[in-house]
Amino acid sequence: MSGGLIALLDDVAAIAKAAAASIDDVGVAASRASAKAVGVVIDDTAVAPRYVTGFTPDRELPVIWKIAKGSLRNKLAFILPAVLLLSQFLPAALSPLLLLGGLYLSYEGAEKVFAALHGQADDAPEDAEPLSAQAQEDQMVSSAVRTDFILSAEIMVIALAEVASQPLLNRALSLIVVALLITALVYGVVALIVKLDDIGLRLSRRRLGVTRALGRGLVRGMPAVMSTLSIVGTAAMLWVGGHILVTRLESFGITAPEHWLQRLTEATTQAAPFASGVAGWLTETVVSALVGLLVGLAVAILIHLLHRHRSAART
Template structure:
């Protein structure tokens, strides 16, 4: 009897340890995932454009295709690469983060540049020509998956850098939880966004109560404004996150610590102990830095890298 009690006690201890480990993974996944907020917002803001101009019945299937590819990118390709880098070349993580931050700065600054200096873009004009719907859908999905891979790489790298040194299984589980959660949040939100106007039209057409019809009309009229707001928020998030990543990376790699230290010192002086104000000032200045970095990268990317990618068939 005493042996059975001892066995039950051991089982209970193992169960408690397992439960604590699961709780630790969930807690760390939530903390690490919060670091990727800017990229998540931008991803959710960018993705709806890939179903624009296509038949409404194809919107959800297209989003599901991108979702499956995104999970594959994160779990099958990027997660093992991230773990290998962390195990054998952890010094590379800061530089990869800065490379991803530069991409975010470039993307955000290019959007600002297009607003300030409107001009036609050959790829954009071609994308507006629906032509063959099946071919367009295939092209759109490929473009979305390519963009998702870059953003997913940044998300996984940021997550890995936010996880304290731990064992292989803890890091793997945390990365996997963040990968799945972020993907479901992003593409679940996208699915809701692209179907909001359809829901509004359905509420208007069903001839229900005046309240439901008014709500439906509000959805239809409000969606363009929501998409515009998401685009602006995503652009600002890219500049803020990208600028912060680069400045912090320059500081931790001891390449050039001054910008990071000056911004944080200035924010503390302005805030006077107010945590939110300190964050807001820091984020604003990081965004300005990100915009300047991105604007400097535009000629480099458009005149050197874009033609090179085209020759290699990667564009």
């Protein structure tokens, strides 16, 4: 009887070890997948604050909370089942999806660069009827959640590519962890950014001179922070989009771009051995961003020509 009990305890211990190893695998896979998706996360963080501009301070955090819930619903209810089904029954679709995602990110980044250089007209009609505060809030939340869907899909597909070799359960758990972490990170940072000016205003009213100076610096510095964040977000889109294009073309037998990038990176690291890691990363990032910009501009030009052709055909 004692021998049977010991054997049972051994089995339980083995199961516990296997479960712990599985949890470790999920944690490692989720962290690796999250790191790969960081470029889209930066852009998501840069895009989100503009959806709460114009609201009173007491509505900013509730609006962010609504968008965060919509983002999590996008990831868990719609995107996660779709990408898991694809990875299980049609894994060959992963590379084309990533390539399309890279094209989209490159196009969006190039459009932002073009808009920054040439200005962007306001498309709202002048005779539009003013909306109530609640209707405006609902409209902004709906628009933000729709934009988030595209970026969340990119995050989940990029994350899936990093855990595609894992068993189905580990894949699902890893992507759930990624969805929770990314959503908390993005909208936690967005909430902090949106409230920094309020924090600065409160600090500027304190008696201590250093605290007052810090508060005034936060209030004055917020426009620059938002501008910088927008630039970083655009650069991240171009970098991630270009990098996806360069690396995923190999799946279609086009290996020259990735080999060329590797040779250029190696040459840069050899030229600067004292900072080889930084030099290699900068080279890969800048080249990927340039690829993303050029491809994005080509896609943008093609789309604008198609729109113009359709408009001419209708008239």
